[in-house]
Amino acid sequence: MDSQAIATHPEYEHAEHEHPPYLRHHFANLEQQKETSTFGMWLFLLTEIMFFGGLFTAYLIYRNWYYPAFVAGSHQLSIALGAANTAVLICSSFTMAMGVHAAEMRWRKPLVGWLLATIVLGCVFLGIKADEYHEKWEKHHVPGLNFSVNDFVHQDPHYPEDKPLPLDMAEKTQVYFSLYFAMTGMHALHMVIGVSLLIILVVRAWGGAYTQGHMTTVENFGLYWHFVDIVWIFLFPLLYLISRHQ
Amino acid sequence: MSTIVSLPDQSTATLPKRSYLNDGYGLKSWLLTGDHKRIAILYLISITFFFFIGGFFAGMVRLELLTPPTDLMAADTYNKMFTMHGIVMVFLFLVPSVPATIGNFVLPIMVGAKDLAFPKINLLSWYLYVVGGVMTLAALILGGVDTGWTFTTPLSTHYLNTHVITAGLAVFVAGFSSIFTGLNFIVTVHRMRAPGMTWFRLPLFVWSHYAASVLMVLGTPVLAITLVLVVLERVIGIGVFDPTKGGDPLLFQHLFWFYSHPAVYIMILPGMGVISEVISTFSRKRVFGYTAVAFSSVAIAVFAFFVWAHHMFIMGISNYSALVFSLLTMLVAVPSAIKIFNWSFTLYKGSITFETPMLYAFGFMGLFTIGGLTGVFLGSMGMDIHLTETYFIVAHFHFVMVGGMLMAFLSGIHFWWPKMTGRMYPEGLSKLAALVTFIGFNLTFFPQFILGYLGMPRRYAAYPPEFQVLNVLSTAGATVLGIGYLLPMLYLTWSLKYGKIAGSNPWQATGLEWQIQSPPLTTNFEETPVIDYEAYDYEWLANKTKHEVQTVG
């Protein structure tokens, strides 16, 4: 068990009135504050693991029950776009990590540059996603709203290897697309929140907020951004790459 | 009865000039506070409000059940009554009760910190609670929800026209309040302990809250995503729980109970923490087997995640998995039993006195034991098939939650009231209220065990006439119980102005919170305390002189 508490001499904190303005008064020193806020961020990420975990559980069950429908549904997604998006997000994780590094080294303009790059890559991801969603709408693959099993009960000319499904299994493709939209939609929502926060961070970074020794905010946001990337790392093979070997 | 209450000489006693209560006046200083103690008071007021709303619905349920036919209200309305009772009591009262009020107030002081790790998140947590509460009221005013607090699909997603979405989103928001409280506690206990305050010197109250916080952080998000899926299913019709579209309604129940079983431990663990403190103080003896009690809290938290499907034995899960869950359920009872044993051995050869917190603690020990044992009956599949969805279940969970948790909450409120307000409540009246509560509780809920065993189903507005006598007893008991809960409201409010001045340590208790003034300063301590003694060290306390207490002005 971790049995650390931050040791302070009772007299020490009275002498410390020349402390940095960003040291909150209930903390004894900056190191305690930083470790505390990073630990808090990690706990928040734990809640996110469990939040997405419910969706992954649903996916696991239904993929096993309706495998042919999941195959047919998965084949309706573009591997090229999915792989491109994966690469885009990995790049954005790299730029985010470089941004954290710039903040640690107190380089203001590089920090702003790396954060802007992350924003751009995040927007590219969302743009591609929007395009994919639009295509799904056009093809009547949106569950509950305009779903049609047409593509799955008839031979789809675009996918000559895929045999048409019997009606009851074809109807289960709606379950696949429900999970597709729920999981990528929830992920996209987290991306939107992330990009919005990044815009705020860029503005504050330009003003020098994170390059004067207090860069915990950037570091903790980086943790969030990498987590969202990891979710996509799992979503891509599970949604896009089901039985592609024909 | 002898007493260890030692108040300062009342003819000259005064409250400290500076405390967290007069550190800033006006609504803004309270609504924008970062002080964990003020936030605790804000929670206390809002939780009490929702408790009485939940109690009102309980009253409606019991009124209808006075007579066998559905004569007081339509069956659909009755469904709304027990649903709203459950939602309000579980999510807006029981889950935040001890952690957000007593925990928020006392935990930072117990570890020797000036505040929780994230004061702003603490305030946000309260606002989220209020928003969740307002949304619940909105669902109520718009016409109510009748799914049962368990939102079971496909009833909630497909067959009902009531305000499931509003209620579901209200619980979603309240859930985040809970998550942030738990997150704050975990970080505080890990990172903000004073010098010398090692893990095994912490009061057991802190261990219980730590375990409950882990459950809050890991379990509640699963409830969140489940409710999101229910809302999506209602709004768009995605079909993830709809059998006609290939969904599995049981998947909802797996995800729902994955949170809701740990939730019952989220509700009871903080109460157990209170009991550890109270029993030790009023037996003048350290808690027997400190390490066992500490680790049993952690064990409850770990096992809690492995047993949820015992709520689903008759729902269609496979017999084999039901067997696994049943066996694991037997295991989870063990750490709770360890606590009861250890509290009993704490009492043995202790110098017991019978102040009000101790009366509630005794009530807890007896009633929680009965409730817990009936839980073991229900955990075995053969019994459960007969008893589930009857009043036996209703009695079981009310014994642990009301006889257990609510009594622990009242015990804690009375125990820390002098610390929070600087005032004592009237002892005679409070003992009477405790007695009335105990009698009312048993009269209300013991007949329900019998009713359930005889086969009366739960969530039914009508029942066969042969069950009427027991139901009337139960409703009569509920009336007495209501009086028992009303009395503390009245005399605690009275004591704010007219109660005796408490001084810093009226109970002669150990623990850092009793070494500072009542009410405490905003920063809790004048100087960071340094700890070189074990928890519940009554010899150390006896050696301390009066002058070491920090009172300002």
Added chain:
Amino acid sequence: MSELTQKEILDTEPTHHAGHIVSPKVYGVIFGALLVLTASTVGAAYLELGPFNVVVALAIACIKAVLVILFFMHVKYSSRLTKLTVAAGFFTFLVLITMALTDYISRAWGMW
């Protein structure tokens, strides 16, 4: 203030890990590895591996996740507490899946 024992002093010392800054070279290497692994995921999807397709896909995804966690999220250089926290999160998720699966796997086995 009373004397603290040696153990207590050690118990309350902060860990000194704040000073470690990961170099961009490391980030670059990991970045490259992640892209390579993405390409292999796509490539492996076109191979005929039967039920092992999903195993391989998940294994590669796990490796990528571990790389991001250890290096981009600095967990390799973090305290034991951080590592324990990450492990606890994934453990709980695995409990959710495993225990739910005990039901779904065995439903078809029929009554005793």
